[in-house]
Amino acid sequence: MCIHENIEYDKSKGNVIRCYCARCNTETKHEILTNVKFNWSEDLANVQYTISGFDDCQAVMCRGCDTLSFRQISWFSEDCNPDWNGEICYYYPKRKIRKALEIKSMPYKLSELYNEVVSSYNSGALILVAGGLRAIIEGICSVKGIDRGKVPTERDETTVFTMNKKLQGKIYGLHECGYISANQMDILSELRLLGNKSLHEIEN
Numbered sequence: 419m420c421i422h423e424n425i426e427y428d429k430s431k432g433n434v435i436r437c438y439c440a441r442c443n444t445e446t447k448h449e450i451l452t453n454v455k456f457n458w459s460e461d462l463a464n465v466q467y468t469i470s471g472f473d474d475c476q477a478v479m480c481r482g483c484d485t486l487s488f489r490q491i492s493w494f495s496e497d498c499n500p501d502w503n504g505e506i507c508y509y510y511p512k513r514k515i516r517k518a519l520e521i522k523s524m525p526y527k528l529s530e531l532y533n534e535v536v537s538s539y540n541s542g543a544l545i546l547v548a549g550g551l552r553a554i555i556e557g558i559c560s561v562k563g564i565d566r567g568k569v570p571t572e573r574d575e576t577t578v579f580t581m582n583k584k585l586q587g588k589i590y591g592l593h594e595c596g597y598i599s600a601n602q603m604d605i606l607s608e609l610r611l612l613g614n615k616s617l618h619e620i621e622n
Contacts, residue, residue: 423456423457423458424456424457424458425454425455425456425457426454426455426457427453427454427455428452428453428454429453429455430450430453430455430474430476431450431451431452431453432449432450433449433450434447434448434449434450434481435447435448435450435478436448437478437489437507437509438509438513439480439482439483439485439487440485440487440509440511440513441480441483441485442480442482442483442485446480446481446482446483447480447481447482448478448479448480448481448487448489449478449479449481450476450477450478450489451476451477451478451479451486452476452477453474453475453476453477454474454475455472455473455474455475456472456473456474456475457470457471457472458470458471458472459471469494469495469496470494470495471492471493471494471495472491472492472493473490473491473492474490474491474492475488475489475490476488476489476490476491477489487509487510487511488509488510489507489508489509489510490507490508490509490510491505491506491507491508492505492506492507492508493505493506506542507542508542512540512541513540516536516539516540517536518532518533518536518537525557525561527557528554528557528558528561531550531553531554531557532554534550535547535550535551535554538550544616545616548609548612548613548615548616549613549616551609551612551613552585552609552610552612552613552614553613555585555588555589555606555609555610555613556585556588558592559585559588559589559591559592562592562595562597564588564591564592564595564597565583565588565591566581566582566583566587566588566591567581567582567586567587567588567589567590567591567592567593567594568580568581568582568587568590568591568594569581569582569586569587569590585610586607586610589603589606589607589610590603592606
């Protein structure tokens with residue numbers, strides 16, 4: 419095992435980026451005042467494989483209100499996949515980019531779950547967001563008393579509808595009962611798949 423490290427100073431100083439400003443409450447231009455980038459790599463001799471990563475720590479200032487904040491970009495080679503380059507961006511103090519809507523008719527437990535999902539999104543915990551969205555869909559189905567629905571499947575170039583008690587079927591059940599439109603059904607189905615994929619990745 420061999421670990422390689424190096425530190426770069428002020429490589430991005432003076433660059434202008436666009437990011438969310440907590441004081442302006444919108445996305446604005448920020449100037450990077452100074453930064454330190456820590457690069458590392460590790461040779462795994464037992465498998466003849468190298469992993470690597472970096473942390474780019476930046477002091478940034480909003481050009482609209484002159485507010486200073488801290489920005490950190492982290493990257494780890496093992497987090498990359500065809501749909502994502504693996505970079506995670508953190509801000510301090512944390513930004514509340516999304517605000518939870520006030521839905522008075524929502525049951526208390528479901529409302530608490532919704533608020534936690536919004537908070538997780540603002541904190542960058544996207545796997546928790548995906549799992550939370552799936553749980554919200556389950557909760558909506560439970561509140562509406564939907565426990566099944568007819569799901570279309572293709573058999574010999576013919577569409578056949580079969581009763582399904584899983585979440586997929588419940589989403590179709592919401593549509594059958596007139597609670598959601600066809601477009602909304604498609605969106606919820608995509609969110610279900612996103613939640614399944616995220617939770618499956620945790621298991622692996």
